[in-house]
Amino acid sequence: MPCAVAWMDQAVHMAAGLEESPEMNYVRKHAMEDTLYLEKTGLSVQEARKQAEYRLFGCPPGGYGAGVANVLEEKNWKTVDDLAKVYIRWGAHVYGQQEQGKYLPELFKRRLSTIDATIHNEDNREISILNSDDFNSYHGGMIAAVRSIRGKAPRSYCGDSTDKSHVIMRSLQAEIKRLFRGEAMNPKFIEGMKKHGYKGAADLANYVAHSYQWDATSEVMEDWMYEQYAQKYALDPAMREWMRDVNPWALQRIAESLLEAQQRGMWNTTEEMVKELQNIYLSIEGELEERCDG
Numbered sequence: 001m002p003c004a005v006a007w008m009d010q011a012v013h014m015a016a017g018l019e020e021s022p023e024m025n026y027v028r029k030h031a032m033e034d035t036l037y038l039e040k041t042g043l044s045v046q047e048a049r050k051q052a053e054y055r056l057f058g059c060p061p062g063g064y065g066a067g068v069a070n071v072l073e074e075k076n077w078k079t080v081d082d083l084a085k086v087y088i089r090w091g092a093h094v095y096g097q098q099e100q101g102k103y104l105p106e107l108f109k110r111r112l113s114t115i116d117a118t119i120h121n122e123d124n125r126e127i128s129i130l131n132s133d134d135f136n137s138y139h140g141g142m143i144a145a146v147r148s149i150r151g152k153a154p155r156s157y158c159g160d161s162t163d164k165s166h167v168i169m170r171s172l173q174a175e176i177k178r179l180f181r182g183e184a185m186n187p188k189f190i191e192g193m194k195k196h197g198y199k200g201a202a203d204l205a206n207y208v209a210h211s212y213q214w215d216a217t218s219e220v221m222e223d224w225m226y227e228q229y230a231q232k233y234a235l236d237p238a239m240r241e242w243m244r245d246v247n248p249w250a251l252q253r254i255a256e257s258l259l260e261a262q263q264r265g266m267w268n269t270t271e272e273m274v275k276e277l278q279n280i281y282l283s284i285e286g287e288l289e290e291r292c293d294g
């Protein structure tokens with residue numbers, strides 16, 4: 001959306017150019033502070049002033065994504081710092097009227113270091129932050145980057161403007177719990193998903209995987225939530241048999257996600273629970289191998 005990017009960039013320049021006191025105009029205040037900082041790094045006065053007003057960052061030109069979802073899916077990370085590095089590598093490209101994707105990681109990190117709060121707004125009910133990993137890759141990735149750079153998590157919010165006459169703001173933790181109770185653990189929702197067979201099972205497995213991924217970036221899950229996922233999705237005999245029948249890969253993914261959360265210290269549970277999940281994972285692994293051999 002080049003036109004929208006250009007307008008937003010112009011708005012920053014206009015605000016920074018107003019002859020107002022720093023107490024009245026924080027855009028101008030921060031632009032002046034950053035100009036002095038960037039001059040000390042060796043930039044010319046003109047270049048420092050230009051970069052001090054950069055506010056719009058995104059993916060590489062021609063690319064898409066924040067990279068975080070891929071790293072989490074491939075299990076190719078150890079700490080939140082690893083997730084932050086990936087988010088910065090993918091997201092530190094500047095856009096505006098004069099720049100079309102220039103890579104400025106140090107400036108992007110400086111921007112992230114000043115963030116006190118993050119926000120993402122959702123304006124429809126077709127998807128949620130638990131049934132797509134894009135939400136966590138971008139919003140969760142930003143939270144992970146701020147956690148890594150500042151050493152503490154920002155306050156994080158989810159806007160809900162699905163009803164334009166009644167816009168609601170919730171904390172990220174509250175939104176996760178709302179979706180967990182209202183959808184993931186809702187018997188009516190689960191029965192509705194079961195009508196879709198293979199796809200329904202895959203989507204339920206996504207809820208578990210995406211909940212774990214949100215926890216990795218933003219520390220939003222609690223032990224009792226993992227416990228209920230395990231009891232309802234993996235250990236419940238009827239649910240387990242249904243998944244084995246329509247989509248054993250989904251059941252395997254559920255067990256795998258829960259076990260990874262436990263192994264990484266994100267879920268404190270009993271040895272008995274771990275053994276049950278391991279048995280489910282291994283039994284499904286055997287079944288899938290037999291299907292391939294057959």
